[in-house]
Amino acid sequence: MALSKPIAPESLHDAPDIGQHYVECATENCNKNCQYYCNPCHRPMCEQCKEEHFKNQATKNHEVVQYRQRTYQLPVEKCKDHPTKDIDMLCEECQVLLCSKCATANHRGHILTDLEAFYSERCKRCLEEIYKIHKYFLPTTQNLQKEIKEDATEIKIVLKDMRKIMKTEAETLKSLVDEMLSKNLEEADKVEESLIELLQSQDKTYSGYTSYLNDFIKELHGYLSPNDSLKLIIIAAKNLETQPIPDTSKPVLPIFTAGQYSKEVVSKLLGNIQISNTNPENRKIKPKEAVSIHLKPTVKQTKPSAEKQKLILSSSVTKIREFRVPAVGSACHLSMGKSGRLWVSDLWANLAEIDIEGNLLQKIRISFLGDKNGYHTVTRGGDLVYKDSKSIRRVTTDNKVTEFLKIGGWKPLSIHASLINGDILVGMKKNGKAKITRYRETGKEIQNILRETDGQELYRYPHYITENINGDICTSDIGKRAVVVVNKSGKRMFSYTAQNTEFHPYGICTDVLGHILVCDYDKWALFNSVHLLYQDGQFLCYILTKEQSVQNPTSVCVDDENNLYVGHRDTNIVTVYKYLQ
Template sequence: MHPRRSAQEVLLCDLCETVPLQSHCELCNINLCVNCAGKHVSDSSKRHKVVPFLHRKSTPNYPKCPDHADKHCEIYCEKCGVPVCSTCVTSGKHKGHDISDILEKLGSKTESLQRDLEELETRIYPRYEEMGSNVETEKTELETKYGKLTTEADQQGEILHQEITAIVNQRKSAIAEMKTKHLDALNKNTKEITQKMAELKQIMSDLKSILKSNDVSLTSAYKSRNSQFRTLPPKVRVTLPSFSPQKINKDQLNEMFGSLPPLSINTEHGDTMKSAEAVSSPPVKPLLDEPRLTATIDTGYSRFLDSLYSVSCLSEDQVWTCGTNDTMKLLNLQSKLLTSIQTKSGNTPEDIAVTRDGDLVYTDYWNNTVNLIKNKQIQTVITLQGWRPGYVCCTAGNDLLVTMISDDETQSKVVRYSGSTEKQSIQFDDQGRPLYSSDNNTKYLSENKNLDICVADFTARAVVVVNQSGKLRFRYTGHPSNTEQSFHPYGITTDSQSHILTADYHNHRIHILDQDGQFLRYIHCDVVYPFGLCVDIRDNLFVAELYTAKVKKIQYL
């Protein structure tokens, strides 16, 4: 050990070796006193980095030169990209190459390592932890969720049993009633026959007495009634009913009991994957030449009081809707109201979306919040400052995408959230120009299968599509054919084929685009003022009509 470094002595400056050190040059790896530090940094031929001694970095461990065993690699060859020693530079194979100080390279490399470590610690590893925790939570909830399914099946079975028992009792009651009527008819017939038989007995007894008396008067007075009794009493004939059981159709019985779709297990790809199609392409579904209207749901909203704005699919036959009042409604295809929930603040929800777990999300523009409804309980997950939330969608990665406008209505952007944490903000293109119009008008949005983010910007009269990183891909401003009025897109959604579907409100139709913005065709199906759009897992399109307050289900693939 150097005697000046011993614990019993004061550490001295490496240059003057007389004054206690106070600083350290990380470039030259020497310790300096105050005076020597000033002289040291005055050498402008190098980019010295003098720091307080206690803040110095650890002394680098220079590698040994593979070509010169007695040398250490303290220089960096820029051309070859490797550390070298001084002999390599002056006389070896690196002679004449551009060189730099290895500590400078070490600094940049260290910064890169620090950035990697920070990303791993603060972003990547927590996401893995979160995913693992979510899987464990899902596993613990399996018993409850599948128990609920079993209970529902038992309840449906009990309902069917009750219906069948009621039908059986009705049939048995009808049989007992027919038996009573049959017996009454036979008893009436028996009574009539018995009366006739009593009369006959009396007549026969009277005839015997007349014959035995040999009385001329009685014999002369007798009048025969035999012709009266030769016509026998009417015979009652009752056709006994027979039971004709219908053959049980198991398929119809299964359908009547209720459907249970097969378990769907999909492995989703992480956020860094550019396209899910690269691993698993969905089956090709061609567009129908003539789309078909398959169901119409009357939501109960009123044209003049509570117009219909948004629709979001919970399943193939259940949709959430919202309009211009504070109530969100869950309805089935038969227009039956299944559930209704009022907003926490009493304000009108700006938009709604259904998460992958089947929970409902809504935005409250006037309250600056994004809210989650789980088990009918409302929890605020995002509260904004200086911005107001507009429209919302749930992504394949279970994030939320929210369009928002600044309080002064001069800026507009799309923000990605994981839970309540902001992950990404999309506002400008590569030239620093705003991507979206800066007002609080309608901006529905949807994430496509290729992870593009598609926004229907009503004021800009365009569908604005950016990639996952927020880089502008294209703008669609409508198709020139047969356009009666200007293109004003409202609702927007995407399907399994990466089609983009947007509502052309004024022209009463839906535009279908491919993922690159090429127009494919229109959907008409007598839609009137289409506003909100969504598709279910089978690519059925649901269209919310603003003024009729109806949701129309359309098959177009």
């Protein structure tokens, strides 16, 4: 038995079955599956009956089509004015249903439409919409609801972590308060003990003086006795004088200076929850027409080298997935590590490592703020190298942190570890000058790239840097509004400035074919994008634009499977695309 599918004829021929029902051949005593439909007879039929239908002289010229491409039979309805006639026409001008008599009587010269064809078209339209609802609208809505549930789960996890951090911070502060209170009480005890000892010493002095006075009184009374009257005459006058009262000092009492604190001070110590005032981004609804996005190259693609024949630029860019990076507020720079691990940094001195599933592995707090440069990289061995406020540090795969090198008076901006020879390239500036310096993996300086052969300065602000497969050093220089490319010797090969447009280069990377991918981002601009260049600097295409919901791209990198990762300045979402095949 055949399946009747509620889908649009022809255009939805291969669509999945939705709302199926079984249809048999309408020929008497034939129970075979229906495959065809005779539009004039309005009769479903099987393969064999179709052949018989064409052999019949009366029906050999009938229109027999695939069942799903059939014309739908108009329901029989009698005309109210002419009960013997069927309604079978539509007057386009009057928008009323007519029979043949109505048409000749009251609608001469009007545009009349065959009602059966009109009805069949409307039936197909309904089936198309039913298919769209089942195929697109319902699944997309369910996916959005799933996303809402995932967001709710994420919110609970984030707020749970926040509460945990709050409690930890509060307990730490309480411990510090208890510690300081204990210290102050101990100090008060020591001061009290010292002052009491002083007063006891003074009291002892006066007790001794009192004993002396009592003894002296007895001695003087003895001199007044008639028996010892001669002693009074003989004794020296000074022995009749009372010794002066000993001097003592009043203790200096300590003064307690109360601490100065307020709710605001305590709030700063404990932190607070901040609600971002940025407008929430709309949920992304997959377009009905297509899942992938078509590229429009402006020049012909070159033939790949022999060892890369298997990889070519796709005719479209397809979004594979996207994920939020925990522990960072944005994704200003990306460094791809081993086994799909990814380092992501934001504007607020946070540097996080995640695994291929987006789970947080570790977080590093950098001692500077507001830096949206490419200040970290991953070496061939998997070590993280990043700049801190005063030096460049290395984090080994077993999480040992060491100082890789000190720059001196120069300020490092960007870092890249060569996958060709392991060298470390550092973009830096000082007093209005800028350069690229090459270091060995040991930290030994071996090359400085500052000027062209004619003495012109190559760089102004080299804030992102990478290396191409041929050893060219590709630098995103926001000061020059250009991508500056030099060879291994430091000779300038070209500068890409995206002529006829305002160009603000940010994150930069290269791929296995030698293409250069660079972010074009300006917070005031309406057109932010990712440019794709040939190895020689020719513009190939805008690989990603605002039309593909790419709002503020500032970082790019390519993984071992040739997937493109794009990070954004105003969100911690990283999006992954497939653009090579």
